[in-house]
Amino acid sequence: MMFRIFSLDNDIVLDKHYINVLEVHDKSFAVKIIKKLICEEDIYDDEFLILLDKDKEINLQKNSIVITDLFSINFNDKKITNKLYSLLEDEIKMDESFYIELNEINQLISNLLKDKINQSNFDLELEQELKIKGLLKHYNVKISQNKEDNSLNDLFNYLDLIIELNLCKIIFVVNLKSYLNDEQLKEAYKYFLYKKVNILLIETNKYEKLANEKKLIIDEFFDDYYV
Secondary structure: OEEEEOOOOOOEEOOOOOEEEEEEOOHHHHHHHHHHHHOOOOOOOOOOEEEEEOOEEEOOOOOEEEEOOHHHOOOOOHHHHHHHHHHHHHHHHHOHHHHHHHHHHHHHHHHHHHHHHOOOOOOOOOOOOOOHHHHHHHOOOOOOOOOOOOHHHHHHHHHHHHHHHOOOOEEEEEOHHHOOOHHHHHHHHHHHHHHOOOEEEEEOOOOOOOOOEEEEEEOOOOOEEEO
16 A cells, blocks of 8 residues: 655555654645545545555545544544445345334335325325435434543544444544653554554654654655655
């Protein structure tokens, strides 16, 4: 897996055996990178940031998760919810007896509603087909988010969920070092290496290189080099 930033001499070759770090000393350039990453628009054709898998470009937005704030991690963001609903829909359809029973209940409710709307003065119609994802959304099915006092545990739980759902190929974490003390950072690094996740820490402050890090620096003069 490779992450490429336009105009840099070096690509970031992601290695699950190391902690991949991008340290950007120019604040405005760092902001530009982060804004591109969190942009909700499809940036697949944007050559400023490119994600490569086995030398083939893949959609960065669809294949990445970006964590910008450890204190506001959302366990029920759009990507998680969509994937969760798809898995639940498959499980429901595979359980034949349950699926039949659910259809019967849906038909009963649909008939009751149909009788009622037929009494209306308006020309109304009703879609009676069972929509499982719509049903899950109606009942607000979501991950039970028990926020912990320890933001690091929240991060671990969130990453466990991402891995379990196989949501992405790369995880970006912005300014992780500004949230954690030395012991917490060691614990986080231990977790990343154990889970063997493609993770890239984007840091906007200067830090000494730590054990197990593979760090690319973009300095104030926009020179980029590994240390």
